[in-house]
Amino acid sequence: MNMMPIPQNYKNSVDWILGAYTDAGVTFPNGFQKDAIQNAVGARKTNKWKGWNCDISYVENRCGRFVVVEDSGTTGLTGKNTPGQVVNQMMAEGKVLPPEERLSRFTSLFNSGGNTTGGGLYGAGKSVYSVASEEYTYYFDSLREDGMYVANVNACGQVMETALEDDEARKFISEKTGMSAKTTVGTRVIIVSPKAELSDSILNGNIIPYIQESWWLIIQRLSDDASISVNRVPVLVPPDIKKTPRAYELQNPESYVAGHKVKHFGLYVFEDGNNIWSGISYYRKGMKIGEIAIKDIPKKVEGKFWGYIEVDELWEEELSDIEDKVHFGVSKGKRNTITYQNMKNYCNGKFRANMIEWGFIKDRESEDRKLKDELKAIADELQDLFDKLEFEDLGKGPQKADFDIRWQDICYPEEDTERVTSGDEIAFSVRIKSSYTVDKRFDYKLTVVDPENGSVISQIDAGKVMVHSNTVHRMDFVHMVSKDNSRQFAENRIVLSVKVVGSGKEKTKVLPYFYDFDKPDNSRQTVGLTLHECLFPVQGSRRVNFGESVRKVCWKIENKRNHTLHYKLNASVHNASDKTCPKIADVVSLTGEIAPFEDAVTPYVEEIVFDRDTYEPYLSEGTLELRARLIANEDDLLYEKGDKITVYYFKIFLNTDEKNGKSDSFNIELAKAPDRFERAWRISGNGRTITLNIGHVAYLNLAEYPDIQHDYLREQMMKQYVLLYLDEGKYDIFGEDFVDLEPQEAVDKVLQKVESVYYESLK
Numbered sequence: 001m002n003m004m005p006i007p008q009n010y011k012n013s014v015d016w017i018l019g020a021y022t023d024a025g026v027t028f029p030n031g032f033q034k035d036a037i038q039n040a041v042g043a044r045k046t047n048k049w050k051g052w053n054c055d056i057s058y059v060e061n062r063c064g065r066f067v068v069v070e071d072s073g074t075t076g077l078t079g080k081n082t083p084g085q086v087v088n089q090m091m092a093e094g095k096v097l098p099p100e101e102r103l104s105r106f107t108s109l110f111n112s113g114g115n116t117t118g119g120g121l122y123g124a125g126k127s128v129y130s131v132a133s134e135e136y137t138y139y140f141d142s143l144r145e146d147g148m149y150v151a152n153v154n155a156c157g158q159v160m161e162t163a164l165e166d167d168e169a170r171k172f173i174s175e176k177t178g179m180s181a182k183t184t185v186g187t188r189v190i191i192v193s194p195k196a197e198l199s200d201s202i203l204n205g206n207i208i209p210y211i212q213e214s215w216w217l218i219i220q221r222l223s224d225d226a227s228i229s230v231n232r233v234p235v236l237v238p239p240d241i242k243k244t245p246r247a248y249e250l251q252n253p254e255s256y257v258a259g260h261k262v263k264h265f266g267l268y269v270f271e272d273g274n275n276i277w278s279g280i281s282y283y284r285k286g287m288k289i290g291e292i293a294i295k296d297i298p299k300k301v302e303g304k305f306w307g308y309i310e311v312d313e314l315w316e317e318e319l320s321d322i323e324d325k326v327h328f329g330v331s332k333g334k335r336n337t338i339t340y341q342n343m344k345n346y347c348n349g350k351f352r353a354n355m356i357e358w359g360f361i362k363d364r365e366s367e368d369r370k371l372k373d374e375l376k377a378i379a380d381e382l383q384d385l386f387d388k389l390e391f392e393d394l395g396k397g398p399q400k401a402d403f404d405i406r407w408q409d410i411c412y413p414e415e416d417t418e419r420v421t422s423g424d425e426i427a428f429s430v431r432i433k434s435s436y437t438v439d440k441r442f443d444y445k446l447t448v449v450d451p452e453n454g455s456v457i458s459q460i461d462a463g464k465v466m467v468h469s470n471t472v473h474r475m476d477f478v479h480m481v482s483k484d485n486s487r488q489f490a491e492n493r494i495v496l497s498v499k500v501v502g503s504g505k506e507k508t509k510v511l512p513y514f515y516d517f518d519k520p521d522n523s524r525q526t527v528g529l530t531l532h533e534c535l536f537p538v539q540g541s542r543r544v545n546f547g548e549s550v551r552k553v554c555w556k557i558e559n560k561r562n563h564t565l566h567y568k569l570n571a572s573v574h575n576a577s578d579k580t581c582p583k584i585a586d587v588v589s590l591t592g593e594i595a596p597f598e599d600a601v602t603p604y605v606e607e608i609v610f611d612r613d614t615y616e617p618y619l620s621e622g623t624l625e626l627r628a629r630l631i632a633n634e635d636d637l638l639y640e641k642g643d644k645i646t647v648y649y650f651k652i653f654l655n656t657d658e659k660n661g662k663s664d665s666f667n668i669e670l671a672k673a674p675d676r677f678e679r680a681w682r683i684s685g686n687g688r689t690i691t692l693n694i695g696h697v698a699y700l701n702l703a704e705y706p707d708i709q710h711d712y713l714r715e716q717m718m719k720q721y722v723l724l725y726l727d728e729g730k731y732d733i734f735g736e737d738f739v740d741l742e743p744q745e746a747v748d749k750v751l752q753k754v755e756s757v758y759y760e761s762l763k
Contacts, residue, residue, distance in 0.1 A: 010157025011136055014127040017326065024328035028132075029201035030210040031326055035128040036189075037215060037228060038287060038327065040071035043102075043187065049222050053186075055229045058194075058202040063178035067132060067194040067202065072184035073226065076144035077103040077163075084108070084161050106140065106187075107152060107159050130154060132191045132198055139190040141173050143182045151181075202230060211235050213277055217310070218286035241277070241306075244270050248354050252577075253312075257342050260315040265347075267307035267354050271300070280307035280347050284316045290329030292347045298360040309347055315339065375668045375692065378714045382721055383665060385761055391725070391733055402728070403440070403467070404433045405498045405507050407597045408474070410562075412513070416637070418562050419514045422488075426479045426513060430496055434467040438732075441466050441501040446477065449495045450487055451512075457492065458485035464501065486515045502738070502746070505684065505728055510560075511597060527565060528558035529630050529648045532601050543653045546612040553587075553608060555628050555648065558599040565594045566634035567645070569602060576651060577622030584618050587626070591633055610654060621655035666690050666724065668717075674700075680716040684727035690720045718761060722754050 021031035033056065040054035052073035059066045079101035087108050090097065097105050106126060129138040141151035151169035152160050153176070164172050170181040173190075182188045201207040208230055212219070215228055216237045227234040246269035254262045268275065279291040292309070311319070322334035330340055355361040359370075411427040412418055420426065434440055446460035460479055467473045479485075479494060486492045491514050499506040512519075535551045536542060544550060559565040571587040587608055594600045608626075615624075628648045632639035639645060666688040672695035679696050683689045692713055693699065702709040725731075731738040734749045741749065 010130075013157070014130045014136070017128055017131050020324065020326045021328075024324060024326055026326075026328055027197070027201075027210075028195065029198050029207045030214075031328070032128055032132055032198055033207055033210050034214050034287065034327060036069045037211065039126065040069070040074065040187075041218070041285070041287070043071055043074035045075050049218070049226045052222075052226045053229070054227075055232055056202060056207070057231045058199050059179070059190075061178040063176065065193055065199065066177060066179075067191040067199060068179075068188060069129070069191070070182070070186065070188040072186040074186040075102060076185050077106055077140075077142035077150055077187055078144055078146070079103045079105075081150065081162050081165065084159060103142070103150060103163060107154075107163065126189075129189050129191055130156075132194055134193040134195060137192040139173060139177055139192070140188065141169060141182050141190075142187040143185050145185055149181055205230070208235055209238075209276070212238055214288045215286065216241070217283055217308070221286070238276055241275075242266070242268050244268050244275075246271065246354075246358050248350070248357075256346050260342065261312040262309060262346060263312055264308070264310040265350055267305065267351060269301050269305040269354075269358065269360075271304060273304050275304055275306050277306040278303055279305075280309065280351065282309045282311070282319070282343060282347075284310075284319060284323075284327075287327065289319070289323060289327055292344055293335075294348060294351050296348075296352065296355075296361075298355055300360055301355070307347075307351075309343065311343065315343070319343070371670065371694070372668060374710065375670075375713060375717065378710075378717055379666070379668060382714075382718055382761075385757070386721070389757065389760060402435055402505070403442070403498070403500065403507070404435070405496060405509055406431050406433075406599055407496070407509055407511055410511065410595075410597050412562065416562065418512055418519055419517065420481045421516050422482055424481045426481070426494070426511075428477055428479075428494075428511065430475045430477065431472055432465065432467055432474075432498055433472045434469060436469055439466060439468045442473075443499045443501055444475075445497045447495050447497070448479075448485055449493045451491055451493050457487055460485075460494065481513070481515060486513075488515050489517050490515060491517065491519070502731070526560040527630065527645050528556075528560065528599075529569075529628060529646045530556050531626070531628070531648060531650050532556040533604075534626075534650070541657075542651065543655075543657055544610050545655050546610060546615070549607045549609040550652070551607050553605040553626070555602045556599060557594055557602065557630065559594040560597060561638065562596045563636050563638065564596060566632065566636070567592060567594070568631045568633040569628055570631065571605070571626065571628045573608070573652075574625045574627055575618045575622070576625040577619050581625060582618070584624070585614055615654065619654065622653075623656075624652040624654050626650045626652055666721070668692070670694050680720050682720045682724055682727065684724055688724065690717055690724075692716055714761075715758060718757060719754050722750070722757055726750060 017031070018028065021028055024031070036056060037054050040052075044052055050073070052071070054069070054071045057068045057070075059068055079097075080103070082101070082104045084107065087097070087104050091108065097108075099105075129140075130136045132138075136156040137154065139151065139153045141149065143149050149166050149169050150163040151173050152163040163169070173179060173181055177190050179190065198207075211228060211230070212235060215235075219228060219235060220237050222228075229235060248265075248267045250262065250265040254265075256262055267280070280294055281288050281291050283289065288308075318339040322330050322337055322340060324331045334340065352361065408429040408431050409427070413420055413424040413426070430444070430446075432442055432444070434442075442465050443463075444465060445462040448457045448460065449455070450457055460477060465473055465475075491512055494511040494513070496509040496511070497506060498508075532554045534553045537544060537548045537550075553571075555569060555571075557565070557567060557569070569588075569590045569592075571589075572583050573585045573587060574581045574583050588605050590602050592600065592602070610624075626649070628650075630645040630647070632641055632643045632645055635641050666682070667690070669689055669691040671691050671693050673693050674695040674697065676693060676696070678693060679698055680690065680692045682691065699709065699712060702712055722733075725733050734746075734753055738746060738749060
C-alpha cells in the first residue's frame with residue numbers, strides 16, 4: 001500500500017503567526033524581531049555571549065528585495081544532510097530529530113525544540129521567515145563548524161530533497177540572491193520580497209526600539225565582540241532609561257515561595273513622564289515576554305513608570321509552560337496558575353512598598369519610618385556637632401566599662417552548696433575597679449533581699465568610698481545568718497549595689513544563699529558571655545575594609561554559680577550576608593577556669609585581619625559575624641565536658657557602612673504618649689536610647705509647620721543627648737569639680753551646657 005503525507009495548505013499552516021501577533025497586540029515588525037533574534041540566541045553553543053552576533057538587514061540588488069537575518073558565533077546547521085523523505089517518514093512515525101541534527105530540523109516544518117540557550121521552545125520558530133515574505137519564500141545558508149557550507153530554499157513549503165553543499169551551494173546562493181556565500185560560522189536567512197511593513201521598519205529604524213525593549217538585558221551583558229545589529233549598526237541600550245531619583249533595584253537575589261528566587265527586579269518612576277517604556281515586564285532568558293498586571297497605581301505615576309523582573313531557572317521553566325506561542329505573554333486561561341500569580345504578587349508587593357516609600361501612597365507605618373529616617377539624619381548631624389565641640393565620644397558597640405564590681409573569695413560554710421543555717425557565716429570580698437580618668441566617689445550598699453517580692457530584709461553595710469583613677473578598691477565582709485536578718489526556709493540574696501556619686505549610673509551583683517532550705521536545681525543558665533572589648537580602625541564605627549583589622553578583642557565570662565567553671569571558648573568569623581552564615585575563618589580557641597560567683601576577661605586576641613584573599617571568595621562587602629561559643633571543658637554538677645553553655649554574636653561590616661547610619665551613640669525610638677508630660681526621655685548604658693514623644697501636644701501643635709516640627713525634634717534630641725553624658729558620669733563637659741557642686745549649682749551648669757550646645761548648633 002502506497003502512503004503519502006496528508007495534503008496541506010502551507011500558507012494556512014504558517015499564517016497563524018500573523019493572528020497570534022494581532023492577538024498579542026503587537027505589530028508584525030515587533031513580533032518578527034523577537035522570534036528572529038530568539039532563533040539566533042537559541043543557536044549559541046553555550047550560555048556565553050563571547051563572539052555572538054545577530055544582524056537584521058534590508059538588501060536590494062539585481063535579484064530583488066530581501067530581508068536578511070544572519071547570526072555568527074553559533075553552531076551553524078550541523079548534522080547529516082538527510083533527505084527530506086527520510087525526515088518526513090521519521091516524523092510520521094513520531095520520531096524526533098536530536099538537537100545536533102540542526103540542518104534536518106531547520107529544513108523540516110514542525111520539527112523544533114531542543115533549545116537550551118534561548119527563550120524559544122515550540123513557538124513561531126523559523127515559520128516567521130515564511131510569513132515575512134510576500135511569496136512565502138526564503139533562502140538559507142550556513143557555514144558549519146566542520147567547514148562545510150550548505151544552502152537550501154523554502155519556497156512556500158517546498159524544499160530541495162537535500163541541501164546543496166560547498167561550491168554548488170555557493171553558486172546557488174549567488175544566482176538566486178545575488179549575495180556572496182556566508183563566511184562566518186553560523187546561519188543566514190534571506191527572505192524574498194519581504195512585507196513592506198517589515199522592510200520599512202528596518203530602513204527607517206522603527207524596529208530598533210522594539211529590539212531595545214525586548215533585549216536590553218542581553219544587550220547590556222554583551223562583550224565588545226558581540227552585538228545585536230540592524231543594517232550592521234549595533235543596537236545599544238537607550239541612554240538614561242534608569243536615570244531618575246525614583247529608582248529601586250533588588251541588590252541580591254531574594255527567595256519568594258516554594259524555593260523560587262527572584263534574581264533581578266527594578267522599578268523606575270519618571271514624574272516628568274520621560275520614560276520610554278511603561279509597565280512592569282517579566283523577562284525569560286534575557287527576552288521580554290509580557291507585562292505584569294499591577295493594581296492600585298497612584299494617579300501621579302500612571303504611565304510614568306517601568307520595571308522588570310527576572311526569576312530563577314526553575315521558575316522560568318514553569319513560566320515557559322504557560323506562555324503564548326509567540327512569547328508575548330501568558331496564554332489565555334493560564335493567568336490564574338500559581339506560578340504566574342506568585343510573580344504577579346511579588347511585583348505588586350514591591351510596587352506598593354516603593355510607592356509608599358516614595359510618598360505616592362500614604363501609609364502610617366511608612367510615615368513613621370520616614371520620621372525615623374529624618375531623626376537618624378538629625379542624630380548624625382548632632383554627632384558631628386558634638387565631635388566639633390570635642391565632647392568625649394559616648395561610643396557604640398562593646399567598650400570597657402567605666403567601673404566594674406565583682407565578688408571575690410566567696411566562702412560558704414559548706415563546699416559546693418549554698419545551704420546555710422542559723423549561726424553560719426558567709427565570708428566574701430567586694431572589689432570596685434574604676435576605669436575613669438579622674439578619681440571618683442562611689443556609694444555602696446549591701447542588703448539582704450527577699451527574691452520573691454524584692455523587699456529588703458536587712459542591711460549588712462553601706463557607705464561611700466573614693467576610688468582613684470584606674471585602681472581597684474577591695475572591702476572584706478562576713479555575714480552571719482540569723483532569723484533577724486534573713487528569711488528562714490527560703491532563698492535569700494545578698495545584693496551589692498554600687499553607684500557613682502552624682503550620677504544615675506549603678507551596678508549590682510547578687511549572691512544567693514538558702515536558709516534551712518535546699519536550693520532548687522534551676523541554675524543551669526547562669527553563665528554569661530559578652531564581648532568586652534574590640535577596637536576598630538575608626539572609633540565609633542564597626543566598619544572594616546580589606547587589609548584592615550580589629551584589635552584587642554576579648555570576652556567577659558560571668559560564672560554566677562557556686563561551682564568552678566572549666567571552660568573552652570572558640571571564636572570564628574562567619575558570613576552573615578548569607579542566611580546560612582557559613583564560617584570563613586577560625587579566630588581563637590581559649591581555655592580557663594573561673595571561681596564561683598566571679599567573672600573573668602579572656603586574654604586579648606591582639607588582631608583579626610580581614611585580608612582580601614581570605615574573605616573575598618565569600619563576599620566583597622556586607623555583614624560579618626564574630627561568633628564566640630562557650631563550651632564546658634570538664635564535667636561538673638551542671639555540665640558534661642563538651643556541652644555548649646552559651647554563645648555571643650557580634651556584627652562587623654566589611655567594606656560597607658553600618659546599616660543604621662554612621663553615628664550610633666544612641667538609638668532613636670518614637671512614642672505616642674499624649675498623657676505623658678515629658679516631651680522626650682532617655683535610657684543610658686547598654687541599649688542607650690533617646691525616645692521622642694510624638695503624641696505630646698507641643699509636637700502636635702506644630703503639625704502644620706513641618707520645618708518648625710523638625711527643629712523642635714532636633715532640640716529635644718540634643719537636650720537628651722547632653723543629659724546622657726550626665727547619666728553616664730562623663731562630667732568633664734560640665735566643668736571641673738562638677739561632682740563637688742551644690743545641687744543648684746550643678747543644675748545651672750547642666751542648663752548652661754544645654755543652652756551653649758544649642759547656640760553652637762544654630763551657627
